[in-house]
Amino acid sequence: MLKWLEKNLPKIVMAPAVGLIGWFVYGFVLWTLYISFTNSKILPKYELWGVGQYVKLWGSRKWLIAVDNLLIFTVLFLIFCVVIGIILAIFLDQKIRAEGVLRTIYLYPMALSFIVTGTAWKWILNPTLGIQKMFIDWGFENFTFDWLVNREMAIYTIVIAGVWQSAGFVMALFLAGLRSVEDEIVKAAKIDGANLFTVYWKILLPMMRPVFFTSFVILVHISIKSYDLIVALTQGGPGISTTMPALYMTQTAFHKSQVGLSAASAMMMFMAVAAVIIPYLYSELRRENAR
């Protein structure tokens, strides 16, 4: 008995967690998948209806706008976060004074929720309250910065706020990566006559490949799931111009009483996240097995 217990204790301890995750995560993913094939309106229904919700989804202008916005946001968010993150990390890597303080300052936005970030930027970017008003009050009367209320540009304000929040996190990832490189490599390169730029560009950054990969996966899934930032900053407006898939999903389920359609959009988002995460997990697992 004791021997059996000893052998199986890890399994017994893990069982409740596995059971709960199995039910509440995977169980509900399957439930959502099922609901997406029904004609559920205000409440879930269980008679199968076919792929009608997916047809409807891809025929909906609002969903197409949401997908467009997601692509714009993801690409820009990723590029700016990584570029700014790397630049900050390299600067901080120069063994400067008060590094701890600066690191905290850059990382600090990460401690805020997206709701706070969104609300703060909403005030900063509002033309009658924020930057534009400040410049006009200073005497630059023709100064305009109205992206937040401009249908074409509003999506970029979400990128600004998102990058402000997440660039520091990317910096921390790269800084940790840079610090893990052994000094000898850099010293050897310098003896060979490489300048600082060459050291980073040709030696250190190529060694950061896993960090690039990690940042990519983390940032992309943040952007696919982004909801709170948009709710706080634009609520999908002006008009419906900054709608994103997660916002579309909640609005469809809880404001439009179209649970089936909402489930279909949730499945599309799930697949998008899976398309990013699965290759990542695959490569990680393969590397572990190879060891």
Added chain:
Amino acid sequence: MKKMLIALIAFAFTSTSSFAGPKIEVLHWWTSGGEAAALKVLKDDFAANGGEWLDMPVTGGGGDAANVALKARIVAGDPPSASQIKGPTIQEYDQEGVVAPYNIDPIAQSEGWDGLLDPMIAAVHKCQNNSGPYCAAPVNIHRIDWMWANKAVFDANGISVPTTWDEVNAAAEKLQAAGIIPFAHGGQAWQDATVFEAVAMGIGGNNYYKNCYVDLKETCLRSETTVKVFDQMRKLQGFTDEGSPGRDWNVATGMVIEGKAGFQIMGDWAKGEFTAAGKVPGVDYYCSPTPSNNGYLYNVDSFIFYKTSDPDKQEGQKLLAKLMMGKNFQKVFNLYKGSIPARLDVSMDEFDKCAKTSNSDIKTAGAGGGLVPSFAHGMAQGNTMKAALQDVITEHFNSDMSSVDAANALADSVLDNM
């Protein structure tokens, strides 16, 4: 020992289901100042009649959070006894089979609700396609088509209360020339739709409104009149300020109160902001209906009563329905809320000027066919269609879409969601 235990368990079960007086569990989102105070009146009444009230307030998002909680409870097979649901959504829940067998109908019959309510408003609260037994109780009537104007600003610019939309435009141009923001507006989808429906009823007339936004006739939605309505929306958009998109309605009301802006078009909950700022109707501000041919856009808050097998809760539902439609609650609640009683026989003596106007106008409108349900506030259409209309209206208002394109997009959006 074992037998005793079984007996004990059996006793425990029977004792919970034995009759212990009326009991009710109410899911609502009335948690802010005036609403909470008004609800307390109802709770006290309920307790004074020997009932037990289980409160289930869910705050946040103007009822969004409450709706999520409600759906979760219904899916779990345990709906609350009553919850805040309004308009055609009442029918949608009935069709899901969670309302029948209509426990409150005997009370509605014995209290004579048919005689106390306007027939149109009574129909909203009857299940089985608006003609069966009562399954919900109204607590108030909000009017949507109000124009709230700063009197000092209007006087200083020699403007009187406009009675046609052309006068509205002329007044706005005057204000613009004087360097005042004419139209205080918050560019959120529901606010855009609120203005739109007032314009639609005003410019198109009451029958046009009913054909288009209640009956959803395609020819009406694509008509020349709809184009004119969108034209007027475009004009109004020109009278807003740059900071308008995303602004909350009460901030826009604040602009009118402070005299930064001339007027706002908003339902009568805006009055609460004026009252809180110590302003008096007719002295500091005008509350006047937006121009229309004796039209009245109504928005009624109601409580729906779900099916329950617990006899205590059934009693509780009956008692709550009776108290909710009682003269006392209807008066006190609406004094707090800024709306008017749903029952038309409540004395208006203690109400202010705006509420009195609303009360007399609803009777005129009811008699002349001008009483129409607001679609922006979920009275004319269910949530799906409401959102379909709202999406197009807000897209037009916030872009350079032409009026003709907008009218066609409106019809297409409706057809897509039929």
